[in-house]
Amino acid sequence: MGFGSYDESEQENQQSDTDLDDSDGVSVHQNDHDGKATFETGASNEELIDQLQSMKDDGDDE
Numbered sequence: 001m002g003f004g005s006y007d008e009s010e011q012e013n014q015q016s017d018t019d020l021d022d023s024d025g026v027s028v029h030q031n032d033h034d035g036k037a038t039f040e041t042g043a044s045n046e047e048l049i050d051q052l053q054s055m056k057d058d059g060d061d062e
Contacts, residue, residue, distance in 0.1 A: 041048065
């Protein structure tokens with residue numbers, strides 16, 4: 001078998017625990033937020049684009 005290969009019989013023989021208790025899960029709606037989030041950067045779009053380009057250029061040096 002090569003890298004990334006698997007024996008299909010292993011897949012068929014796996015057992016899963018189907019006796020899960022609902023209380024073991026996490027509620028994804030526990031901390032829902034219906035408000036609005038805003039922030040001020042203090043920089044213009046042009047300054048932000050220049051900063052992004054500078055960061056991209058620095059990443060090319062690695």
